[in-house]
Amino acid sequence: xxxxxxxxxxxxxxxxxxxxxxxxxxxxxxxxxxxxxxxxxxxxxxxxxxxxxxxxxxxxxxxxxxxxxxxxxxxxxxxxxxxxxxxxxxxxxxxxxxxxxxxxxxxxxxxxxxxxxxxxxxxxxxxxxxxxxxxxxxxxxxxxxxxxxxxxxxxxxxxxxxxxxxxxxxxxxxxxxxxxxxxxxxxxxxxxxxxxxxxxxxxxxxxxxxxxxxxxxxxxxxxxxxxxxxxxxxxxxxxxxxxxxxxxxxxxxxxxxxxxxxxxxxxxxxxxxxxxxxxxxxxxxxxxxxxxxxxxxxxxxxxxxxxxxxxxxxxxxxxxxxxxxxxxxxxxxxxxxxxxxxxxxxxxxxxxxxxxxxxxxxxxxxxxxxxxxxxxxxxxxxxxxxxxxxxxxxxxxxxxxxxxxxxxxxxxxxxxxxxxxxxxxxxxxxxxxxxxxxxxxxxxxxxxxxxxxxxxxxxxxxxxxxxxxxxxxxxxxxxxxxxxxxxxxxxxxxxxxxxxxxxxxxxxxxxx
Numbered sequence: 001x002x003x004x005x006x007x008x009x010x011x012x013x014x015x016x017x018x019x020x021x022x023x024x025x026x027x028x029x030x031x032x033x034x035x036x037x038x039x040x041x042x043x044x045x046x047x048x049x050x051x052x053x054x055x056x057x058x059x060x061x062x063x064x065x066x067x068x069x070x071x072x073x074x075x076x077x078x079x080x081x082x083x084x085x086x087x088x089x090x091x092x093x094x095x096x097x098x099x100x101x102x103x104x105x106x107x108x109x110x111x112x113x114x115x116x117x118x119x120x121x122x123x124x125x126x127x128x129x130x131x132x133x134x135x136x137x138x139x140x141x142x143x144x145x146x147x148x149x150x151x152x153x154x155x156x157x158x159x160x161x162x163x164x165x166x167x168x169x170x171x172x173x174x175x176x177x178x179x180x181x182x183x184x185x186x187x188x189x190x191x192x193x194x195x196x197x198x199x200x201x202x203x204x205x206x207x208x209x210x211x212x213x214x215x216x217x218x219x220x221x222x223x224x225x226x227x228x229x230x231x232x233x234x235x236x237x238x239x240x241x242x243x244x245x246x247x248x249x250x251x252x253x254x255x256x257x258x259x260x261x262x263x264x265x266x267x268x269x270x271x272x273x274x275x276x277x278x279x280x281x282x283x284x285x286x287x288x289x290x291x292x293x294x295x296x297x298x299x300x301x302x303x304x305x306x307x308x309x310x311x312x313x314x315x316x317x318x319x320x321x322x323x324x325x326x327x328x329x330x331x332x333x334x335x336x337x338x339x340x341x342x343x344x345x346x347x348x349x350x351x352x353x354x355x356x357x358x359x360x361x362x363x364x365x366x367x368x369x370x371x372x373x374x375x376x377x378x379x380x381x382x383x384x385x386x387x388x389x390x391x392x393x394x395x396x397x398x399x400x401x402x403x404x405x406x407x408x409x410x411x412x413x414x415x416x417x418x419x420x421x422x423x424x425x426x427x428x429x430x431x432x433x434x435x436x437x438x439x440x441x442x443x444x445x446x447x448x449x450x451x452x453x454x455x456x457x458x459x460x461x462x463x464x465x466x467x468x469x470x471x472x473x474x475x476x477x478x479x480x481x482x483x484x485x486x487x488x489x490x491x492x493x494x495x496x497x498x499x500x501x502x503x504x505x506x507x508x509x510x511x512x
Contacts, residue, residue: 007313010282013161018274020168022336025270027175028189030340036123037186039255039262043114044130045193046251046266048102048137060091060142062288062375063232065149067225069292072153081213083225088146088215090226095139102135114262116255126184133190140197147204150213153289159207161282166203167196228378235384249395250410253402260346261407267337267346268353268411271329272361275321280365283310284372291376303373304436307429310369312444313506315362320452320492322361327459328484329354334469335477344470352408360415366422373429382428390421444501451495458491459484 032038064087071080102109106128110117117124148160174192179185208214220226254261287310294302325332329351338347374383394417401409429435463469463484469477 007282007286010157010161010285011278013158014164014278014282016162017165017168018277020165020172021270022274024168024171024175025267026336026339027172029267029337029342031175031179032186032341036120036259037126037184038266039259040117040123040127041130041186041189042262042266043110043117043251043255044127044134044190047109047113047131048135048141048193060229060233061145061149062372063229063380064146065153065288066292066376066378067229067232068149068153069289071225073293082218082220083223084150084213085216085218086220086223086226087229088143089217089219090221091142091146093219095142099136099139102138103132106131106135114251114255116252116257126186130186130190133187134193137193137197140201144197144200144204146215147201147208151204151207151211152285154211154213155289156207156211157286159204161285163200163203166199167193170196170199232375232378232380235380249398250414253398253410254407257402257407260349264346264349264407265353265411267333267350268357271325271332271336271354272357272364275318275325275361276364276368279314279317279321280368283314283365284368287369288372288376291372294376300433303376303434305438307369307373307435308438309506311366314365314369315445316448316496316501316506318362318365319448320455320488322358323452323456324459324485324488325358325361326355327456328463328481328488329358330466331463331469331477331481331484335474335481338470339474347470349407352405353411356405356408356411357415359412360418363415363417363419363422367418367425370422370425370429373434374425377434382432383425386421386424386428389424390417393417393420447496447499447501450499451492454495455488455492459488462487 028038032041068080068083071083075083110124110127110131114127117127144163148163151157151160170192171189174188174195178191179188182188182191205214250265251262254265287306290306291303294306330347333347333350333354337350338344371383374380394413397413397416398410401413403409405412426435430437469480472480
């Protein structure tokens with residue numbers, strides 16, 4: 001399997017989901033703006049979404065996929081099926097209990113996650129109501145993550161990559177056709193989360209059945225493979241998802257700021273997550289199974305080459321994405337969100353947060369590439385120590401930045417924390433001899449940075465005045481933004497070609 005082709009498949013499927021995500025956010029911004037209702041919903045949705053990233057796509061996937069890959073490479077097909085059955089049964093039971101507890105403890109959870117809401121009884125009560133509807137999402141989406149881990153291990157990357165699009169479809173349908181039937185209308189978004197979780201799970205099950213790996217009920221929590229996964233999961237919660245913990249703490253800080261702060265951070269985070277998902281998650285997804293197989297075969301050279309490939313591909317695309325997000329932040333926000341109740345002040349405040357986030361975008365993406373280098377080897381201790389240090393540093397920066405920079409300071413702390421995390425992971429990979437740089441790095445970086453500089457200059461001169469983007473109708477802004485994006489891509493791609501960079505240079509075969 002060609003990793004570059006697999007990356008193209010996963011990225012294109014992820015792109016579909018992200019584009020639908022922008023349509024969903026545009027509709028939410030237009031209908032609800034940035035105020036009490038959206039603050040309440042984003043807090044209610046962020047909590048199960050955080051748990052998804054912490055336990056499902058984060059710690060669980062990073063612990064489950066390496067063990068599953070090892071079983072598939074070294075054990076019999078029946079042993080592998082037994083592992084799948086035991087893991088799925090235990091996970092389902094734990095999730096049912098967790099979902100029930102979350103619904104029952106919703107007021108306490110809101111008190112902890114958004115204590116500032118306690119001073120506004122209406123906002124607090126609405127958040128609790130929304131959380132009770134959205135919390136069962138953790139049950140469905142965690143089972144989706146289990147299915148995705150299985151499909152990725154069998155190199156069926158396209159299905160898990162497309163699956164998140166169904167949640168966005170659910171949001172879009174709810175915002176367009178059902179909001180007016182609820183009181184308050186924002187309840188429609190909460191039920192969209194619930195329905196989206198069911199849709200995603202139902203979509204993946206037939207593909208598991210086709211591969212003959214649809215889990216069956218077999219509850220044996222003392223199974224050795226299950227015990228290894230549980231042992232790896234506990235500390236991996238911090239190692240994989242430190243940025244998500246920081247986002248939750250940011251929500252706590254933001255709940256004490258002026259109304260709209262939570263929403264401004266949410267919209268900026270959505271834009272930042274676009275390249276992070278299309279690139280970082282995609283590369284990390286296809287790398288982890290190959291890294292796990294390379295470790296199972298004790299092939300250190302293959303591991304080093306895979307990591308080097310992942311770093312080069314990520315930097316090739318992450319650096320221009322970060323610079324472009326900062327340069328054309330206002331055109332992006334004005335085109336996607338500046339409609340209806342989402343006013344000019346909301347656009348400017350979201351722009352501040354997006355520029356701050358862009359500082360750390362490269363770090364956020366590199367963490368998703370570097371962390372699998374440890375988890376594929378089932379080494380949890382090293383990334384956990386780094387994650388804890390990063391979390392402490394991020395919160396220290398939160399306290400330092402929130403006073404002068406308000407909500408943008410919280411975003412900046414997240415970004416700088418991600419850079420620190422990536423830097424420490426890289427240093428330890430080299431120290432342990434897991435990563436060894438391949439030849440040609442200095443020349444590669446020089447070409448990328450030169451091309452990015454030319455792209456930034458072209459965007460600055462082409463985007464025009466800020467007031468135009470805030471005043472122009474959507475039918476004019478959409479083609480104008482598309483033109484900016486195409487211009488940036490053409491200048492960057494053309495510069496790389498002129499400097500001798502070719503797509504074939506990044507071809508790499510996976511480890512079978």
